[in-house]
Amino acid sequence: MSDAGHDPEQLIEHIQQATADLREQVGKAVVGQEQVIEQVFIALFTRGHALLIGVPGLAKTLLVSSVAKALSLQFNRIQFTPDLMPSDITGTEVIEENKSTGQRALRFVKGPVFANVLLADEINRTPPKTQAALLEAMQEHHVTAGGMRHALPQPFFVLATQNPIEQEGTYPLPEAQLDRFMFMIRVGYPTEADELEIINRTTTRTRITLDPVVSAEQVMQIQDMVRDVPVAEHVTRYALRLVRATRPPERGEADARPEFIQRYLNWGAGPRASQNLILAAKARALMNRRTHVTPEDIAAVAPPVLRHRLIPNFSAEADGVSTDDIIDDLLKTIQPDAAADRQAEAVLR
Numbered sequence: 001m002s003d004a005g006h007d008p009e010q011l012i013e014h015i016q017q018a019t020a021d022l023r024e025q026v027g028k029a030v031v032g033q034e035q036v037i038e039q040v041f042i043a044l045f046t047r048g049h050a051l052l053i054g055v056p057g058l059a060k061t062l063l064v065s066s067v068a069k070a071l072s073l074q075f076n077r078i079q080f081t082p083d084l085m086p087s088d089i090t091g092t093e094v095i096e097e098n099k100s101t102g103q104r105a106l107r108f109v110k111g112p113v114f115a116n117v118l119l120a121d122e123i124n125r126t127p128p129k130t131q132a133a134l135l136e137a138m139q140e141h142h143v144t145a146g147g148m149r150h151a152l153p154q155p156f157f158v159l160a161t162q163n164p165i166e167q168e169g170t171y172p173l174p175e176a177q178l179d180r181f182m183f184m185i186r187v188g189y190p191t192e193a194d195e196l197e198i199i200n201r202t203t204t205r206t207r208i209t210l211d212p213v214v215s216a217e218q219v220m221q222i223q224d225m226v227r228d229v230p231v232a233e234h235v236t237r238y239a240l241r242l243v244r245a246t247r248p249p250e251r252g253e254a255d256a257r258p259e260f261i262q263r264y265l266n267w268g269a270g271p272r273a274s275q276n277l278i279l280a281a282k283a284r285a286l287m288n289r290r291t292h293v294t295p296e297d298i299a300a301v302a303p304p305v306l307r308h309r310l311i312p313n314f315s316a317e318a319d320g321v322s323t324d325d326i327i328d329d330l331l332k333t334i335q336p337d338a339a340a341d342r343q344a345e346a347v348l349r
Contacts, residue, residue: 015045015222015286021213025070028208030063031201032194039185039304040067040159041287045222046279048182049138049158051123051308055165058187059198064119064159071219072212073116074153078134080126086133089113090143091150108145113137116153116216120160124170134158135177155219175267175311182276184308186324222286229282231293238336239277239298243269245334246310258333264316264326269309276305295336303327 019041026037036052040063043050052060061077068075078089091111097104112118113134120134137143138158143150160181178184190198201208245257246268261268281297288297307323316326 012286012289012291015225016289018214018218018222019287022067022070025210025213026063026066028210029066030059031197032190033059033063033187036063036185036187038284038287039183039301040064042280042283042301043183044071044155044157044219045226045283045286046182046276047155047223048276048279049160049180050183050185050304051178051181052159052161052185052187053164054161054187056163058189060161060187061119061121063187064117066210068117069210070212071117071214071216073155073157073216073219075117075119076112076115077119077121078112079121080123080130082125082127084126084130086130087111089130090133090137091145093146106146108148108150110150111143113143114150114152116155116157118156118158120158122163123160124162124172127171128174131171131173131177135180139180153216155216155223175309178308179270179272181308182280183304185304186307226279226283226286229285229291229293231278231282234336235281235293235295235298236278238295238334239281240274242298242302242330242334243271243274243277243306245330246306258330260326260329260333264312264319264321265310266313267311269306273305273309277301280305298336299331302331306330 022041023037030037040050042048044067052063054060065075065077078084089111090113091109093106093108095104096107123131123134137152138156141152141154141156143152189195246261246265247257248268249256257265277298278293280301281293284297284301285291285293303324306327310323310326312321312323312326316322
């Protein structure tokens, strides 16, 4: 992929070529799952992190390692277990003796978190202290040991996985820590045609080789491009109305939330949801050959942005209503209205 530099005319071609090259390489190893792959790319291009939810055997690990190989980035995997300590992932200081002088000094030995792409496998199987150490590194992009800061390599992208079936002996991530993941991506079963292709590919001697097509520098350049995409005020207000419709009213205010939100939600999404809706929509617009964001982009990224930020109540569980069902109804109820939003903008000015 050629470097687009800072020429805005090459913006679309640059990111479109990068996306096409990445899809081609990842598609050599992963069959189907187009929507999952797109959402992983969006998280990567926006400097976000993603949580993949799916039963075992759906190629979550293969997907992450394939993305890392296609990006020519360093990839590490951490298998989270109940006995894992924070230093096991961040690194630790060891005493080293200088053979020539006999003097001893502390040296920091980097842990597996020092990678460009990190797979945190079954993150809910390790205690909160270790989870917090990873989430702190995700947020701060550095590790502190012995009073010294050690910067993580850039770009730094975490994909964590959870098994939604087995919950015995696990440590569910608290809502505040879930909120640090930009996306919660659901990985479903393959279609019949895709599963047939998986069987044909994986039961022979054929070896699949992935070629690196995008460098770390190009990834960071695309991340900067995403931030430069303009968003019209009425589109931003549409994202804002979606998020605010999930929250309980302030004291003394009337509850203007949709009826199904009042019935099924204990708590709604915070400001990070609004920010991530806009950022993800910007990346999606570029990946679809557009330099402007539409309400359709907001609606398309709403499920992975919101599903882990909404807290359903007992009534939702009793009625078999999931957060995805609530988001679907929310998107049907809160419609984009450019004229009304522009009028509201004029009144505020």
